[in-house]
Amino acid sequence: MAKPEEINSYSSHFFPTIDQCASIGREKDTVVADMDGTLLRGRSSFPYFALIAFEVGGILRLFFLLLVSPLAWILYYHVSESAGIRVLIFATFAGMKVSHIESVARAVLPKFYSGDLHPETWRVFSSCGKRCVLTANPRVMVEAFLKDYLGADMVIGTEIDVYKGRATGLLKSPGVLVGKNKADALKKAFRDDKVPDIGLGDRKTDHMFMKLCKESFMVPPKPEVQPVSHDKFPKPIVFHDGRLVQKPTPFIALVTILWIPVGFLLACLRIAAGTLLPMPLVYYAIWALGVRVYIKGTPPPPAKKSTGQTGVLFICSHRTLLDPIFLSIALGRPIPTVTYSLSRLSEFISPIKTFRLSRDRVTDANMIKKLLREGDLVICPEGTTCREPFLLRFSALFAELTDELVPVAMANRMSMFHGTTTRGWKGMDPFYFFMNPSPAYEVTFLNKLPNELTCGAGKSSHEVANYIQRMIASSLSYECTNFTRKDKYRALAGNDGTVVEKPKLDANKVMGC
Numbered sequence: 001m002a003k004p005e006e007i008n009s010y011s012s013h014f015f016p017t018i019d020q021c022a023s024i025g026r027e028k029d030t031v032v033a034d035m036d037g038t039l040l041r042g043r044s045s046f047p048y049f050a051l052i053a054f055e056v057g058g059i060l061r062l063f064f065l066l067l068v069s070p071l072a073w074i075l076y077y078h079v080s081e082s083a084g085i086r087v088l089i090f091a092t093f094a095g096m097k098v099s100h101i102e103s104v105a106r107a108v109l110p111k112f113y114s115g116d117l118h119p120e121t122w123r124v125f126s127s128c129g130k131r132c133v134l135t136a137n138p139r140v141m142v143e144a145f146l147k148d149y150l151g152a153d154m155v156i157g158t159e160i161d162v163y164k165g166r167a168t169g170l171l172k173s174p175g176v177l178v179g180k181n182k183a184d185a186l187k188k189a190f191r192d193d194k195v196p197d198i199g200l201g202d203r204k205t206d207h208m209f210m211k212l213c214k215e216s217f218m219v220p221p222k223p224e225v226q227p228v229s230h231d232k233f234p235k236p237i238v239f240h241d242g243r244l245v246q247k248p249t250p251f252i253a254l255v256t257i258l259w260i261p262v263g264f265l266l267a268c269l270r271i272a273a274g275t276l277l278p279m280p281l282v283y284y285a286i287w288a289l290g291v292r293v294y295i296k297g298t299p300p301p302p303a304k305k306s307t308g309q310t311g312v313l314f315i316c317s318h319r320t321l322l323d324p325i326f327l328s329i330a331l332g333r334p335i336p337t338v339t340y341s342l343s344r345l346s347e348f349i350s351p352i353k354t355f356r357l358s359r360d361r362v363t364d365a366n367m368i369k370k371l372l373r374e375g376d377l378v379i380c381p382e383g384t385t386c387r388e389p390f391l392l393r394f395s396a397l398f399a400e401l402t403d404e405l406v407p408v409a410m411a412n413r414m415s416m417f418h419g420t421t422t423r424g425w426k427g428m429d430p431f432y433f434f435m436n437p438s439p440a441y442e443v444t445f446l447n448k449l450p451n452e453l454t455c456g457a458g459k460s461s462h463e464v465a466n467y468i469q470r471m472i473a474s475s476l477s478y479e480c481t482n483f484t485r486k487d488k489y490r491a492l493a494g495n496d497g498t499v500v501e502k503p504k505l506d507a508n509k510v511m512g513c
Contacts, residue, residue: 094169
């Protein structure tokens with residue numbers, strides 16, 4: 001949030017604008033940049049506080065933050081910038097476990113921050129050899145994104161007070177880093193180093209720290225500027241978590257709060273229709289309830305047990321746990337599926353049979369072979385879901401078990417809530433998907449794999465798996481990767497499902513198809 005008089009008087013007579021800053025030959029320079037309105041196009045930090053409030057504290061905490069936001073606005077504009085930010089921090093963080101805040105900062109916020117990166121600031125910031133961010137935001141909520149995705153070497157932000165692992169909602173001295181506090185923090189950080197070469201800010205209160213730099217440039221308010229595209233980031237954002245699809249501005253936060261009770265009842269009705277009605281009728285029932293299913297390609301006919309024909313193994317890309325269900329809806333008949341880490345509630349309400357994988361290769365292979373002798377089967381060889389236009393590495397076991405392989409490209413659309421989670425309770429996944437006003441699934445049946453490309457014709461299981469991955473990725477215009485389930489959980493939850501580890505995401509694992 002920036003005061004109108006500050007926005008309108010970013011004072012080009014004090015400092016030139018960012019477009020006048022050269023970015024060539026800056027490899028040895030040090031840059032210091034503000035965040036809101038400078039590194040990011042948006043000048044309001046409310047959406048990011050709202051994300052933490054909802055993802056850690058739930059709908060009631062988000063509602064509380066929304067209630068106090070007018071007070072924060074009044075204090076910010078009529079008392080002081082510091083007072084308004086203090087209210088937002090207290091309403092958001094008070095009582096929260098710091099570990100939960102850090103988890104959301106690592107798994108949820110980068111996706112939203114990255115969609116608002118200012119192109120001119122990034123041009124200068126990315127060209128410098130040493131990068132520092134000086135921000136009024138709490139360091140705990142911005143540091144993961146700035147260091148992991150923007151390559152910041154130093155993040156200096158407001159420090160929250162902590163008691164027994166929980167945030168008190170208060171701040172450590174010197175309080176919110178604005179004005180003089182920012183300048184003092186910069187002096188302290190560079191006490192034994194040379195003066196920063198470039199200072200970047202967007203408002204009058206940034207002038208104090210900018211005057212300490214050799215060169216300083218203002219970022220004028222231009223909301224029409226397009227954000228930096230993700231292909232220009234040092235590291236791709238393949239994985240992210242959180243329930244909310246859109247950045248929660250105050251209006252969107254209010255709409256979300258009002259919609260959740262209605263959406264939950266609608267989700268229950270949609271799930272009941274899918275569970276209780278015969279599968280041939282489900283397509284029409286959920287369509288009447290606002291769920292769209294689009295079917296492309298020609299699926300194979302059911303296997304004929306009388307002739308000894310084994311079932312077809314449908315190889316699906318994995319977007320949500322509902323992939324096999326929507327494939328069954330597209331076929332008009334229930335197709336069983338093998339699953340891993342599915343909640344008991346999801347199993348109970350599932351309209352199709354589910355069989356748990358043990359992650360023991362021999363045991364799982366025997367179970368899948370048995371199921372194929374009984375009929376068709378669905379498998380998602382990625383092992384976990386991915387929201388972005390990427391496909392994770394395909395486990396090759398399925399290719400060794402049958403040559404009757406039909407790739408299926410799954411794509412979906414959600415406008416309010418994501419139907420997957422890494423950190424939360426997976427039992428709510430189907431409810432959140434169906435809580436969207438008009439969710440959609442696109443099921444594309446690709447051509448059955450030719451016999452000459454199967455293991456029966458001498459191909460290795462890895463060759464078959466990689467070929468099918470490329471087929472599906474090509475049909476969806478997605479990108480193939482070597483990332484696995486463990487990579488996802490390390491990046492989002494800080495563990496591989498069992499052992500707590502420091503999250504690490506290797507950008508070199510992304511490869512072209």
